[in-house]
Amino acid sequence: MTIPAPILSRPLAIEKDWIDYNGHLNMAYYNVLFDRGTDEAFAMMGVDASYTKERRLSVYTAEVHVCYVRELHLHDTVKVSFQLIDHDDKRLRTYQEIRHVDGWLAATSETLSLHVDMEGPKVAPFPADVMAKLEAVRAAHATLPMPERAGRSIGIKRKSA
Amino acid sequence: MTIPAPILSRPLAIEKDWIDYNGHLNMAYYNVLFDRGTDEAFAMMGVDASYTKERRLSVYTAEVHVCYVRELHLHDTVKVSFQLIDHDDKRLRTYQEIRHVDGWLAATSETLSLHVDMEGPKVAPFPADVMAKLEAVRAAHATLPMPERAGRSIGIKRKSA
Numbered sequence: 001m002t003i004p005a006p007i008l009s010r011p012l013a014i015e016k017d018w019i020d021y022n023g024h025l026n027m028a029y030y031n032v033l034f035d036r037g038t039d040e041a042f043a044m045m046g047v048d049a050s051y052t053k054e055r056r057l058s059v060y061t062a063e064v065h066v067c068y069v070r071e072l073h074l075h076d077t078v079k080v081s082f083q084l085i086d087h088d089d090k091r092l093r094t095y096q097e098i099r100h101v102d103g104w105l106a107a108t109s110e111t112l113s114l115h116v117d118m119e120g121p122k123v124a125p126f127p128a129d130v131m132a133k134l135e136a137v138r139a140a141h142a143t144l145p146m147p148e149r150a151g152r153s154i155g156i157k158r159k160s161a
Numbered sequence: 162m163t164i165p166a167p168i169l170s171r172p173l174a175i176e177k178d179w180i181d182y183n184g185h186l187n188m189a190y191y192n193v194l195f196d197r198g199t200d201e202a203f204a205m206m207g208v209d210a211s212y213t214k215e216r217r218l219s220v221y222t223a224e225v226h227v228c229y230v231r232e233l234h235l236h237d238t239v240k241v242s243f244q245l246i247d248h249d250d251k252r253l254r255t256y257q258e259i260r261h262v263d264g265w266l267a268a269t270s271e272t273l274s275l276h277v278d279m280e281g282p283k284v285a286p287f288p289a290d291v292m293a294k295l296e297a298v299r300a301a302h303a304t305l306p307m308p309e310r311a312g313r314s315i316g317i318k319r320k321s322a
Contacts, residue, residue, distance in 0.1 A: 021210040022279070027222040028196045031189035049182040061188040063315055065226045071282070086317045093317050110315045118183070121232070153314040154226055154271045156247045156254050 003140035006081040007044060009037040011101055014076050025072040031064070034096050034109045037080025041094075045133040056118045057127070059092070063112040067149050070106045077101045083144055084137045089125040090115050092134070095147045108149045164301035167242040168205060170198040172262055175237050186233040192225070195257050195270045198241025202255075206294040217279045218288070220253070224273040228310050231267050238262045244305055245298045250286040251276050253295070256308045269310045 018029035042048060042059060052058040072078065078098050086093035092113040098106040117124035126134060179190035203209060203220060213219040233239065239259050247254035253274040259267040278285035287295060 021213055022219050022221070026196065027225065028189065028192035031192045035187065035189045052182055058183050060183070060232075061229050063226070063228050063313075064188065065224070065315055067224050068222050071221075088317055088319070091317050093315065112315050112317070151314045151316055152224075153312045154224055154254065154273050155312055156249055156252050156273070158249070 003044075003137055005140045005144055006083040006097075007041045007137070009040045009080040009082075011077045011079055012036055014072055014074050014078070016074060019074055023073070025076075027066075027068060030066060030068065030072075030098060030107045031109075033078060033080055033098055034064075034066070034107075034111075037082055037096055037098075038094070038111070040080075041082035045137060046130055052118070055127075057124065058116050058118055059113045060116045060121070061111060062091075062114050065110045065149075065152055067108045067152070068106075069108065070104060072098075072100070072106050076106075078106060083147070084134070084141045085146065085150060087134055087138060089131070090123050095150055108147065110147070110150055110152070164205075164298055166301045166305055167244040167258075168202045168298070170201045170241040170243075172238045172240055173197055175233055175235050175239070177235060180235055184234070186237075188227075188229060191227060191229065191233075191259060191268045192270075194239060194241055194259055195225075195227070195268075195272075198243055198257055198259075199255070199272070201241075202243035206298060207291055213279070216288075218285070219277050219279055220274045221277045221282070222272060223252075223275050226271045226310075226313055228269045228313070229267075230269065231265060233259075233261070233267050237267075239267060244308070245295070245302045246307065246311060248295055248299060250292070251284050256311055269308065271308070271311055271313070 020026035081097045083095045085095050094111045096109045114123050115126050175186055179186055181187035242258045244256045246256050255272045257270045275284050276287050
């Protein structure tokens with residue numbers, strides 16, 4: 001299997017209920033788009049609803065940092081990219097972009113995720129079969145540059161006097 | 162008017178459509194809860210749907226950092242807090258917590274927001290009436306400690322060898 005770098009989602013539509021009184025995609029629903037992109041990428045690594053149902057293992061989100069770059073509106077169609085930038089035996093650090101199908105950037109997201117044994121729930125190592133797939137994705141994504149917005153922290157930066 | 166420190170939302174319910182295949186509140190919908198808490202706090206400062214409709218001014222989200230602390234399930238009821246930790250003439254830095262009505266912490270969020278003139282849209286200074294309300298909230302919130310998770314950045318921190 002050739003692994004895309006980054007992994008790209010199918011085209012996703014903006015739903016009517018997601019538009020707020022500003023007439024644009026509400027900030028919270030960018031995360032629904034990112035999550036749908038994540039679901040597709042994880043499924044490629046064998047982590048999906050049947051993995052959770054049959055093995056009682058899953059991936060939970062621990063931390064997310066989103067940057068909003070450009071407004072999206074009702075009739076826009078987007079794709080979500082997925083880049084694995086780091087992992088160890090229990091954790092994943094990933095970076096995503098929402099881009100309009102015309103190519104322009106709408107938002108970025110950086111995520112820290114934990115592999116979880118749902119009996120507990122408690123953090124647990126990836127099983128060998130998933131770890132092998134993760135390592136293949138990591139190798140395929142090793143050629144991608146570190147994203148400009150990775151490791152970012154929030155603050156109001158003032159010009160020095 | 163006495164300004165609560167922090168400002169607390171009304172009790173909010175978890176909606177059925179927000180539960181994912183892990184059987185808990187999907188990560189994206191924590192942001193819907195944070196956004197509803199923000200809407201209530203902004204309305205207290207005169208920034209709501211009628212402000213946007215009549216004056217063509219609004220507040221857009223630029224950046225958000227969420228930490229997921231504990232799972233939420235369908236029948237949980239939560240409240241969302243809102244703390245103004247910094248502002249200037251065009252920007253707000255805020256911190257929120259989602260807590261179960263029993264008191265335990267489910268998630269935190271730090272946000273950078275921009276005041277926007279919707280003709281453009283372009284970043285624009287707050288008008289004097291809103292600025293006065295912001296300053297009153299900032300003064301009321303000055304006694305609150307800086308949140309432990311403010312200014313955080315994502316990464317896999319490894320134990321040194």
